[in-house]
Amino acid sequence: MHFRLMNWSMASTHLVSPQHWYDWAHGSINPNTLPEIKPELSFLPALQRRRLSLSARLMFQAAYETVGEMRCPTVFVSHDGEINRSFELWQTLLRDGDVSPTSFGLSVHNALVGQWSMLRGDTHENTALAAQQDGWELAIMEAVALLHENAEQVLVVAADEPLRQPEIMANRAPFAYAVAALLARGGDWQLSRQSYLQDNGDYFGALNWVKNMILNRNSFTQFYQNSAWRWQCIR
Helix, strand or coil: CEEEEEEEEEEECCCCCHHHHHHHHCCCCCHHHCCCCCCCCCCCCHHHHHCCCHHHHHHHHHHHHHHCCCCCCEEEEECCCCHHHHHHHHHHHHHHCCCCHHHHHHHCCCHHHHHHHHHHCCCCCEEEEECCCCHHHHHHHHHHHHHHCCCCEEEEEEEECCCCCCCCCCCCCCCCEEEEEEEEEEEEEEEEEEECCCCCCCCCHHHHHHHHHHCCCCEEEEECCCEEEEEEECC
8 A cells, every 4th residue: 555654743751852752762761761741732721631541642742743733534543542541440340330431431442532533623534443463554554545535634643551550461552652643645655564473463563663763764564463564665
């Protein structure tokens, strides 16, 4: 598949400057040793900002830095979604036998992109994907399909955060992050998939993609447990 990459951005609670991201991409810093700073989201009223979860704040920050005030269809993808809110709801249900309907509503997988749409008054089509390993590439593929259905541009956003409870065995994001990319019709990037089998895969390919982009790699392959995706700049 072919597309134009118009713009892209990323957000994290630990990597909060371009220099931080550059150092991380070059392996010279560990993000978890840096102070945690939540995105300010100055483009939103204070009342709206206070109601957003950490994943929502990161998603909003990366998405806004990518598209600004422009409205367009959005494809959201996440491996874990609102994992910390979901575990809190589960524990509350076991303890109290009841949960907050509002919190439950915000825990569903399409809640983040729904909030993005509502707070911006954007009525374009939104898609939420619950993907396992190669979610970033699958979201790009979904966006390209929307471009072929005559969308002018499509925003793709991935967001995940680590589960905060260390006693629970689970695959965790290395740190809280969001990645956003704006796609349009064109041919400066080519993405293709090949079958690939290995014992372990990387669930958080959007971060690897950011690293490759920071390192200015025009050709690279992202490997997952059952697939390998080849990115190639063909300008």
